[in-house]
């Protein structure tokens with residue numbers, strides 16, 4: 001069974017750019033090795049992450065690791081649900097390290113595209129990400 005989780009959270013203490021990059025790189029390579037895809041965004045001290053993959057792995061990652069990680073707090077789950085397909089499969093794994101405006105723009109277009117696929121999850125995700133990106 002495939003599963004997806006989307007949450008927002010707040011950075012606990014200021015992280016230097018290189019520390020953020022390290023976190024992104026770590027997550028990116030860990031996730032790739034586990035077949036987990038999605039996006040991790042950081043904007044003005046807030047995170048938004050959407051990730052999807054094998055249900056057991058996704059739940060384990062969220063409840064045993066991410067939620068217990070003291071580098072962030074105020075973790076709010078936006079949605080978690082089973083999905084039929086991995087929407088980010090085959091898509092650039094580098095999306096976990098979005099920082100620049102160009103990447104932001106391509107993520108927006110990608111999510112707009114997914115929006116047309118008539119999926120309630122993707123519509124919710126697209127709207128959430130768009131407002132998150134606009135907030136900074």
Ligand SMILES: Cc1cc2nc3c(=O)[nH]c(=O)nc-3n(C[C@H](O)[C@H](O)[C@H](O)COP(=O)(O)O)c2cc1C
Pocket residue numbers: 009023026027028030031040047049051061065066067069071072
């Ligand atoms: C905002 C945020 C997002 C994270 N996302 C992931 C992730 O997608 N994948 C991952 O493996 N670890 C992620 N982590 C790191 C985990 O919380 C944890 O540090 C890591 O999984 C520890 O792995 P280990 O116990 O195997 O060393 C994230 C941490 C933070 C603060």
